[in-house]
Amino acid sequence: MVSENGAVNEDLVKERQNCSFNTLELTHLLDGGEAKTLERKEREEYFLSDPAFKDEVPMEYLSHQEQYEHSVRKACHMFRKLQEMPHGSMDNFREPPVESVAQRIKQLLGGMLGSAILKDGNPLALHYVMFLPTLAGQGTVEQQAYWISRAWNLEIVGTYAQTELGHGTFIRGLETTATYDPSTQEFVLNSPTLTAYKWWPGGLGHTANYAVVVAQLYTQGKCHGIHPFIVQLRDEETHMPMPGIIIGEIGAKLGMNTTNNGYLGFKQVRIPRENMLMKNNKVLEDGTYVKSPSDKLTYGTMMFVRVVICQDMASYLSKAVTIATRYSAVRHQSEMKPGAPEPQVLDYRTQQYKLLPSIASVFAMKFSANWIWEMYNVVNSELDQGDLERLPELHAVSCCLKALCTSDAASAVEIVRLACGGHGYMKSSNLPSTYGLVTAACTYEGENTVLLLQTARYLMKTWQQARSGQTLTPSVAYLNLYSDWRQPRTVWENTTDCVIKAFYQVAAGKVKAAAEHMERRAKGGMTPEDAWNETSIELVAASTAHCRAFIVEKFIETVSKTDVSRPLQAVLCQMAELYAVYWLLNNKGDFLMFSNLSPADVDGLQLWLEQLLTKLRPNAVGIVDSFDIHDDILASPLGAWDGRVYERLFEESQKSPLNKEPVNKSFHEYMKPFLRSNL
Ligand SMILES: CCCCCCCCCCCCCCCC(=O)SCCNC(=O)CCNC(=O)[C@H](O)C(C)(C)COP(=O)(O)OP(=O)(O)OC[C@H]1O[C@@H](n2cnc3c(N)ncnc32)[C@H](O)[C@@H]1OP(=O)(O)O
Numbered sequence: 112m113v114s115e116n117g118a119v120n121e122d123l124v125k126e127r128q129n130c131s132f133n134t135l136e137l138t139h140l141l142d143g144g145e146a147k148t149l150e151r152k153e154r155e156e157y158f159l160s161d162p163a164f165k166d167e168v169p170m171e172y173l174s175h176q177e178q179y180e181h182s183v184r185k186a187c188h189m190f191r192k193l194q195e196m197p198h199g200s201m202d203n204f205r206e207p208p209v210e211s212v213a214q215r216i217k218q219l220l221g222g223m224l225g226s227a228i229l230k231d232g233n234p235l236a237l238h239y240v241m242f243l244p245t246l247a248g249q250g251t252v253e254q255q256a257y258w259i260s261r262a263w264n265l266e267i268v269g270t271y272a273q274t275e276l277g278h279g280t281f282i283r284g285l286e287t288t289a290t291y292d293p294s295t296q297e298f299v300l301n302s303p304t305l306t307a308y309k310w311w312p313g314g315l316g317h318t319a320n321y322a323v324v325v326a327q328l329y330t331q332g333k334c335h336g337i338h339p340f341i342v343q344l345r346d347e348e349t350h351m352p353m354p355g356i357i358i359g360e361i362g363a364k365l366g367m368n369t370t371n372n373g374y375l376g377f378k379q380v381r382i383p384r385e386n387m388l389m390k391n392n393k394v395l396e397d398g399t400y401v402k403s404p405s406d407k408l409t410y411g412t413m414m415f416v417r418v419v420i421c422q423d424m425a426s427y428l429s430k431a432v433t434i435a436t437r438y439s440a441v442r443h444q445s446e447m448k449p450g451a452p453e454p455q456v457l458d459y460r461t462q463q464y465k466l467l468p469s470i471a472s473v474f475a476m477k478f479s480a481n482w483i484w485e486m487y488n489v490v491n492s493e494l495d496q497g498d499l500e501r502l503p504e505l506h507a508v509s510c511c512l513k514a515l516c517t518s519d520a521a522s523a524v525e526i527v528r529l530a531c532g533g534h535g536y537m538k539s540s541n542l543p544s545t546y547g548l549v550t551a552a553c554t555y556e557g558e559n560t561v562l563l564l565q566t567a568r569y570l571m572k573t574w575q576q577a578r579s580g581q582t583l584t585p586s587v588a589y590l591n592l593y594s595d596w597r598q599p600r601t602v603w604e605n606t607t608d609c610v611i612k613a614f615y616q617v618a619a620g621k622v623k624a625a626a627e628h629m630e631r632r633a634k635g636g637m638t639p640e641d642a643w644n645e646t647s648i649e650l651v652a653a654s655t656a657h658c659r660a661f662i663v664e665k666f667i668e669t670v671s672k673t674d675v676s677r678p679l680q681a682v683l684c685q686m687a688e689l690y691a692v693y694w695l696l697n698n699k700g701d702f703l704m705f706s707n708l709s710p711a712d713v714d715g716l717q718l719w720l721e722q723l724l725t726k727l728r729p730n731a732v733g734i735v736d737s738f739d740i741h742d743d744i745l746a747s748p749l750g751a752w753d754g755r756v757y758e759r760l761f762e763e764s765q766k767s768p769l770n771k772e773p774v775n776k777s778f779h780e781y782m783k784p785f786l787r788s789n790l
């Protein structure tokens with residue numbers, strides 16, 4: 112149904128009238144309170160009303176070079192505005208105390224504003240997301256005082272250069288060397304091979320003038336493994352590459368085309384000894400190496416980013432589901448009953464099955480992201496006191512949660528994009544570029560399979576501890592409870608308690624199966640490494656099941672403890688149940704094998720799923736409205752608040768440069784001679 116010019120689409124009006132709960136209440140809950148909502152909206156207004164951020168021509172019609180130049184312009188303007196922002200919690204963009212750098216960065220850059228201004232990536236992101244946190248996490252007090260101040264005040268722009276052409280995952284295999292020369296008290300950085308070239312760092316190509324470079328440290332003739340060094344890449348005045356620095360951009364990618372990912376080679380580049388970040392490990396003036404209590408503390412920045420990525424994925428997915436849900440309410444197609452008017456596509460059960468579990472995933476990710484952010488802060492302050500006990504647990508949890516949030520977000524964005532039919536294929540729908548941003552996160556900051564195997568390593572260890580009767584930390588305590596998954600089955604009930612238990616039974620069953628199969632292989636004569644590799648499909652599955660179980664538990668637990676009105680409580684509970692039942696049915700083989708579920712119970716579960724879809728259908732638009740995403744952030748003709756889908760699609764088509772003239776010159780140059788020759 113096409114609306115009158117300027118009016119809100121009638122279907123959306125009806126959807127909003129039929130919503131059973133107060134959408135503002137949910138908005139406040141998601142923002143963390145009414146004051147936070149106001150603050151967010153103020154911030155959005157402050158940025159989005161600025162004409163400097165408006166694109167005259169949509170970015171996709173610009174060349175790669177023009178896109179980069181516009182992004183640098185907007186990124187600089189954006190951060191200048193942040194510094195100048197008059198009030199609200201952002202009023203102090205002033206340099207924070209060192210221990211709050213990571214928190215402040217999350218506060219400043221979290222949320223969706225950035226992606227509204229820079230739709231295909233921010234060339235300054237790495238400066239904030241990795242360079243500054245590394246200075247804070249890896250620098251000595253003196254280094255922090257000097258470098259953080261320069262970086263925070265944008266006297267310098269940095270990036271995080273770890274990955275090389277030959278190695279991204281296996282960082283112990285990095286080839287760049289930093290060799291200490293005690294005669295000059297300098298490190299000499301060198302790229303001995305082409306595969307040693309740094310490859311991928313964001314902003315490295317033409318934006319940053321400094322980098323934290325991760326390199327193999329050699330001193331007194333011995334290699335001590337990888338360490339972080341601050342290296343000047345470009346002259347601070349002219350921006351020309353420094354002597355011995357070979358630098359450039361790696362080229363066009365599936366997405367994130369304005370993050371300016373770069374390459375970097377070193378030809379015997381000398382840096383002062385003080386440029387090694389020495390909070391943890393040190394090299395003294397005479398070249399003596401002093402080791403920290405754990406060499407994994409060097410990996411701290413990666414941990415921080417893995418934690419914040421979960422929140423980021425929830426934001427991107429909330430955007431995608433808002434676009435697809437509003438569109439599905441506006442779009443009418445086919446006949447459900449002969450002769451009846453064409454229904455909204457949202458009324459098709461299969462459409463609800465695409466959209467509603469994806470909406471539920473947003474909540475699941477948000478709640479887990481909040482939980483892991485709290486855990487990160489607690490463990491980090493323990494680390495600062497020298498207590499490393501919970502570091503392995505945090506590493507295990509952050510690895511699998513990063514992997515599941517990114518892979519769930521990538522598949523859900525693609526599901527909802529497909530749910531928009533042909534229009535979802537349009538760049539202007541903003542769904543393809545959202546997919547490009549989200550799927551990148553499956554690879555960066557640790558490739559997902561690799562991260563799940565890190566969690567599996569922890570699970571295999573804790574499994575052995577469970578077997579020997581040791582008490583386990585809370586995130587794996589279920590391994591003690593369900594160590595014998597062949598215990599007699601009890602009656603299945605369609606209740607959240609029974610469902611949570613089943614998820615943990617499955618996780619324990621899979622951990623146990625993987626451990627036993629690995630043991631059997633080792634007993635059969637395989638080396639432990641071969642046994643690990645042979646069992647790794649099951650190890651990844653065990654990690655996935657472990658992570659899914661605690662996401663489900665955190666979701667149900669958070670919803671049941673939340674103090675909200677009854678109508679909202681009902682919707683949140685339905686969301687949590689839908690999330691759990693969706694994943695249960697998607698893996699029913701596992702549940703039939705390891706939990707109390709029997710084949711006779713599956714019909715009941717399917718019915719439960721369908722009932723939840725029916726209950727949630729009338730609130731679908733209300734729920735995505737509660738995400739309260741500004742039209743400029745959605746940036747999609749399919750998802751705007753007013754539902755004027757067709758008018759906006761048509762308006763967008765008029766922005767194509769090809770429509771600027773009725774006949775393109777290629778007709779005269781190529782088509783006409785070609786058509787004549789065929790006469
Ligand atoms: C700010 C708000 C805005 C929001 C917006 C956010 C996003 C905004 C855009 C971002 C833009 C793109 C940013 C991309 C930036 C990159 O991609 S930077 C590059 C990231 N690179 C990676 O993540 C590399 C992945 N690889 C690795 O982390 C490591 O090689 C691996 C896989 C963990 C293995 O490490 P390893 O040293 O070989 O370790 P290994 O011998 O296997 O031993 C593992 C032991 O170390 C432990 N360990 C390993 N890692 C750790 C760790 N981190 N901690 C503790 N223990 C550890 C293990 O538990 C294990 O312990 P044990 O079992 O032996 O007791």
Ligand SMILES: Cc1cc2nc3c(=O)[nH]c(=O)nc-3n(C[C@H](O)[C@H](O)[C@H](O)COP(=O)(O)OP(=O)(O)OC[C@H]3O[C@@H](n4cnc5c(N)ncnc54)[C@H](O)[C@@H]3O)c2cc1C
Nearest residue numbers: 271272273274278279280311312313551555556557558560
């Ligand atoms: C958009 C983007 C931005 C990036 N930004 C940065 C940045 O700013 N700074 C930076 O330093 N890096 C950056 N990276 C690099 C990124 O961190 C690496 O690409 C990532 O860690 C994966 O490493 P890789 O590319 O070497 O993949 P590989 O490890 O080569 O993966 C290839 C395949 O091998 C498999 N594999 C590898 N090892 C194992 C194993 N042990 N067991 C089982 N399977 C394995 C993987 O599962 C995968 O299927 C970025 C990457 C992208 C895509």
